[in-house]
Amino acid sequence: MNPSSSTDDVVLVIDDEPQIRRVVRNAMEADIARVIEASTGRAGIDVAAAERPSLIILDLGLPDMEGAEVCRAVRSWSAVPIIVLSARGSVQEKAALLDAGADDYIAKPFSTIELQARVRAQLRRAKLAPAAGQTHVIEADGALIDLATPGVKRDGVAIHLTKTEWQLLRTLMQNAGRTMTHRQLFSAVWGNAYGDAQQYLRVHIRSIRRKIERDPVRPRLIVTEPGVGYRFQMEP
Amino acid sequence: MNVSGPSRAVRAIAWLGVFVGVTVIMVGVRGRLDRVHVALAYLLVVQLTSAQAGRAVGMSLAVLSFLTFNIFFVPPYGTLAVANPVDWLVLVAFLVTSVISAQLLYRARALGAERERLSATSERAQSLEQSNRMKDETLAMVSHDLRTPLTTIKGLAHEIAAGGDERAEVIEEEADRLNAFVGKLLDLSRVTMGTGALDIQPNEAEDLLGAAAQQTQGFARGLAFHVEPSDSMLFGKFDFVQSLRVLVNLIDNAAKYSPPDAPIDVGARRVGNELRFWVADRGPGIADVDRERIFEPFYRKRVGDVDAAGAGLGLSIAKGIAEAQGGRLTFVPRDGGGSVFTLSVPAIDLPGDVASSVVGPAE
Numbered sequence: 001m002n003p004s005s006s007t008d009d010v011v012l013v014i015d016d017e018p019q020i021r022r023v024v025r026n027a028m029e030a031d032i033a034r035v036i037e038a039s040t041g042r043a044g045i046d047v048a049a050a051e052r053p054s055l056i057i058l059d060l061g062l063p064d065m066e067g068a069e070v071c072r073a074v075r076s077w078s079a080v081p082i083i084v085l086s087a088r089g090s091v092q093e094k095a096a097l098l099d100a101g102a103d104d105y106i107a108k109p110f111s112t113i114e115l116q117a118r119v120r121a122q123l124r125r126a127k128l129a130p131a132a133g134q135t136h137v138i139e140a141d142g143a144l145i146d147l148a149t150p151g152v153k154r155d156g157v158a159i160h161l162t163k164t165e166w167q168l169l170r171t172l173m174q175n176a177g178r179t180m181t182h183r184q185l186f187s188a189v190w191g192n193a194y195g196d197a198q199q200y201l202r203v204h205i206r207s208i209r210r211k212i213e214r215d216p217v218r219p220r221l222i223v224t225e226p227g228v229g230y231r232f233q234m235e236p
Numbered sequence: 237m238n239v240s241g242p243s244r245a246v247r248a249i250a251w252l253g254v255f256v257g258v259t260v261i262m263v264g265v266r267g268r269l270d271r272v273h274v275a276l277a278y279l280l281v282v283q284l285t286s287a288q289a290g291r292a293v294g295m296s297l298a299v300l301s302f303l304t305f306n307i308f309f310v311p312p313y314g315t316l317a318v319a320n321p322v323d324w325l326v327l328v329a330f331l332v333t334s335v336i337s338a339q340l341l342y343r344a345r346a347l348g349a350e351r352e353r354l355s356a357t358s359e360r361a362q363s364l365e366q367s368n369r370m371k372d373e374t375l376a377m378v379s380h381d382l383r384t385p386l387t388t389i390k391g392l393a394h395e396i397a398a399g400g401d402e403r404a405e406v407i408e409e410e411a412d413r414l415n416a417f418v419g420k421l422l423d424l425s426r427v428t429m430g431t432g433a434l435d436i437q438p439n440e441a442e443d444l445l446g447a448a449a450q451q452t453q454g455f456a457r458g459l460a461f462h463v464e465p466s467d468s469m470l471f472g473k474f475d476f477v478q479s480l481r482v483l484v485n486l487i488d489n490a491a492k493y494s495p496p497d498a499p500i501d502v503g504a505r506r507v508g509n510e511l512r513f514w515v516a517d518r519g520p521g522i523a524d525v526d527r528e529r530i531f532e533p534f535y536r537k538r539v540g541d542v543d544a545a546g547a548g549l550g551l552s553i554a555k556g557i558a559e560a561q562g563g564r565l566t567f568v569p570r571d572g573g574g575s576v577f578t579l580s581v582p583a584i585d586l587p588g589d590v591a592s593s594v595v596g597p598a599e
Contacts, residue, residue, distance in 0.1 A: 017384060023391030061380050087383035091477050092435070109387035109415050111408075112394040199438040199471065203586070206440050206469060217445050217461040224447040227435065227477035 009033035009123055010051065014044030014070065015059035015085070024057055027112045032119055041065030045073050053080060055122055058102070060086040060093075068100040075101030081122035085110070091227030098181045098228065125177045125234075138173060140233070141220045143212045147173060152212055159211050164189065168204050169212075172222060172232040181229040205230060248293040251285040255297055263308050271323075274309045275330045279337065286338040287345070294338035302331040375422055382418050386411050423553050434475040434561055438584055441470035441504035441511060448483045448502065456491040462503035470504055472511035474561050474581040482554040482565065483513055486577045489550065490517035494574075510563075511583040518574040527567060531555045554579075 011033040013024045018039075025035040036051055038044035041062045048056060056074065060067035071082055081103045086093060089107035097105055103125075104118050136148035144153040147170055152159045161169065171188040172180060180188075186197045189204075209216040223231045258277055262269060278301040286294025306316055310323045318324050390411045396404035445461050452459065463470065483502070490500045498518040505512055522530060531551050551565070558565040563581040570576045 017388075019388040020384065020391075023388055023395075026395055027391065061384075087380040087387075089379070108383045109390045109411060112391055199586075202438065202440040202443060202471070203469065206442055209442070209446075217442055217463065218449045219446050223450065224443055226447050226480050 009054040010036060011119065012036050012038065012044065012048055012051065012053035012056045013059075014038045014041065014047075014056065014062065016040065016062055017059070020059060020085070023112070024115070027115050028119065030116070032116060033123070041067075041070045044070060048074050048078065048080065052078075054126065055119060056080055056082045057119070058082055058084050060084060060088070060097075067102075068097055071097060071100040071102050079126075081126050083118055083122060095181045095183070095228045098179060099183055103178055121177060138176070142214055143221060145169070145173065145212070154212055154214075161208065161211060164204055165208050165211075168201075169208055169232075172230060176232040177234045179225045179229050179231040183229075185229060244289060244293075247289040248285075251281070251289050251293065251297065255281050255285070255301065259304050259308065266309065266313075269309070271309060271326055274305060275326070275333075278305060278330070279334050282334040283337055283341055286341045291338060291342040294342070295335060298331065298334035298338055301334065302327060305330060379418070379422060383415065386415050386418075420550075420553065434478060436473055436475050436561055438471055439474055439476045439479075441472065441513070444476065444480060444483065444513065445502060445504060447476075447480050448487060451480070451484050452487045452491075456487050456500060458497065458499045459487065460499055460501050462501060464503060464505040468506070469586060470506050470511055471584045471586055472581040473584050474511075474563065475557075478557045478561065479513070479579065479581065482557050482579050483515065485550045485554050486515040486579070489577075490515050490519065490575070493517065493519035495519070498574075506583050507580075509583055510580040512578050512580045514576055514578045516570050516574060516576040518570070518572075521569050521573060521575050522567065530567065531565070 009032065011024075011028050013021050013028075013035055015021050015024070015037075016039050021037050021039075025037070028035045033054065036047060036053065038047045041064050044056070044058065044062075047053075058067060058070055062070070067084055067086070071084070074080065074082060082101065083104045083106060084097050084102045085106050085108055086097075087108040094105045103122055106115060106118060137144070137146045139145075142155050146152075150161075150166055150170075152161055152169075167189045168185065171185060182198065182201055186201055190197075190200065205222060206216070209219050209222055213219045213221055221233055223233050225231055255278075258281055262274055262277060282294055282298045282301060285297045303316070306318065306327055307314060310327060311319050318327070390408050393404045393407035393411065397408060442463055445463065449459065449461060487500065487502060494500060494517045500518075501514075501516045503514050503516075505514075555565045558579055558581075561581060563579065566578050566580070568576050568578070
């Protein structure tokens with residue numbers, strides 16, 4: 001434990017491999033958070049309930065439980081950010097875990113710097129989350145988006161968005177910094193019963209980008225998470 | 237369970253022999269036989285024949301036994317004439333019974349054969365599914381078993397490097413290289429085994445180019461993107477993630493083989509039924525002799541050029557991915573020097589109601 005840690009954040013690491021726990025602990029205790037550990041999914045859920053950590057790092061391939069199960073169990077009573085570590089790195093797995101309530105996903109082997117950055121981003125997002133409901137205005141990369149009015153300006157010029165585009169943009173902005181899966185976006189904007197989900201979503205994303213992005217081929221506000229979904233970037 | 241040609245003919249002749257033998261014996265003891273005995277004996281022969289030699293032979297024998305029954309066992313003997321009209325009833329009842337029983341037997345056997353065939357098919361499907369699942373599990377296990385220790389190595393090397401030991405940085409880099417190689421081998425095995433489990437969806441060209449721009453910003457400078465025509469919405473049916481990897485691979489190659497300040501052009505256009513993503517560089521190009529071989533596994537552009545060519549798996553995997561999703565990967569020399577690699581995927585048209593629900597670009 002690093003007594004000089006400048007935060008009172010606590011990160012719970014759920015991993016059956018002691019070596020990985022050690023690497024994660026060392027990465028976290030370099031000025032990010034204090035670390036508590038669990039070596040099984042069951043124990044992890046119990047510790048999460050008892051200790052109420054600020055963030056959970058969950059390794060998949062636990063001996064006793066599926067990762068998605070752990071996510072759902074924790075998500076049923078807590079909004080704590082969950083970052084999943086996986087050696088598999090398949091987008092299907094990633095999308096399934098995000099759908100199950102995970103906030104981020106890192107493929108093994110990860111770099112310490114990347115892990116630290118992702119953890120910091122999630123901790124920051126979690127602290128901002130209660131305020132996000134009241135924040136209606138985002139200014140980023142030359143675009144001014146006001147969800148209350150509602151209205152969008154790019155470099156001072158008002159831009160018209162359709163109703164669907166607004167709903168999509170609002171959903172992405174309300175979850176800024178978090179990757180929203182195709183499924184989550186689709187059910188938020190269209191409900192579940194609709195035609196060709198994939199294509200509608202692609203069409204509207206492209207349309208919004210053409211309106212609000214400075215360069216739609218190099219989007220800086222709505223970023224593609226390949227095979228998984230889209231993310232509204234907080235700091236482009 | 238079909239009876240094969242020669243053995244079927246042999247069996248038909250054998251059963252005909254049995255039929256003749258039974259007829260001769262019965263004619264010999266005709267005085268002591270009731271017509272019911274004759275009918276039962278023939279019925280038995282017809283059924284056994286159907287079972288052994290097939291329906292057609294069984295039916296023929298039913299008709300034949302109907303005739304011999306009439307000629308030899310229904311008075312007046314030796315003719316087809318029937319003295320007692322009640323005997324017609326016996327004969328017709330015999331014919332109908334023997335035909336129906338031959339038919340029923342055939343159907344029962346066909347059903348049995350079908351059930352066997354079905355269970356064989358489902359067993360095969362099951363074993364295929366099982367072997368696919370095993371392959372997936374093996375790939376997952378190999379990934380896990382190799383990547384988990386790599387994570388530890390990388391993490392600890394990073395800690396040591398933070399303490400000022402430069403050798404630890406090399407360890408971390410080498411761990412990355414090893415991981416990249418593990419990834420390539422897993423890809424190759426997926427592509428060659430055809431278990432890539434592609435996720436083919438309607439996808440939009442600009443979305444793919446944007447993702448490629450994002451993934452290559454670290455190593456490829458001076459990229460220029462072109463959607464042609466510039467305000468068009470181009471859709472194709474392809475696996476987004478795998479196509480992205482192909483495109484990033486092509487851009488990576490272009491960057492490696494081009495002079496540092498040479499521009500790389502990347503674009504998308506619709507040509508007929510194809511959506512084409514192209515990457516054009518001003519590098520040295522590819523010699524005629526090498527044009528076929530560049531897509532082979534483990535081929536390297538320049539012998540000994542380890543750093544630039546990596547494991548040499550890139551283009552063969554890329555080609556495999558392109559073809560697995562119904563597309564292709566092609567090369568042509570670029571006018572004025574350099575190379576153009578093109579990933580073509582099946583194009584799709586935008587449904588009318590989708591197109592009309594979108595307001596055009598603001599600019």
